[in-house]
Amino acid sequence: EAGVAQSPRYKIIEKRQSVAFWCNPISGHATLYWYQQILGQGPKLLIQFQNNGVVDDSQLPKDRFSAERLKGVDSTLKIQPAKLEDSAVYLCASSLFQDRGDSPLHFGNGTRLTVT
């Protein structure tokens, strides 16, 4: 099966600019996640979708971050305006089930964002 696709792989922007990341999950996976991984740390959940509805966005900095999942498939994550501390790898993951904790996450290769 095709894995989780993310683009771009790398992005360099200046602070206060905007940026968008794209994710296409594994076909048939209802749940989609965006994680932020700062260098030297574990992934931190930003937002979780079930189909096209938001399940959890409690850790999403909503003053600058936004995410959508139209038609319950692809998703985009946007940052506007970017800050230096947003430099990180943004990982997208998908899972077959949302209400089963034993359903593993499948990750894309991530987008490495550098804010200068």
Added chain:
Amino acid sequence: AQSVTQLGSHVSVSEGALVLLRCNYSSSVPPYLFWYVQYPNQGLQLLLKYTSAATLVKGINGFEAEFKKSETSFHLTKPSAHMSDAAEYFCAVSAYNNNDMRFGAGTRLTVKP
């Protein structure tokens, strides 16, 4: 809410030596536990998962982990390290009815020739 703590941000072993990566969990309900591996510039890949069927779980690449409720631990082991095992390893936890997965800070494994 559930969480995991990984003891040791860096572990270095010689090739052929035992690998032991430590993870302790905190959960108010019986958890599901996972180990993931991340190679440079890649996403996370599932190594193994504990779902209460058996306390000793075998995963890919010769890794295994043992769930010990009395110690709230889920340590990852491999009898003999290989150079290709050098990577970042993450322990993760989720609740039985909600796939809201939380990750530890990670342990970087270095394998010396």
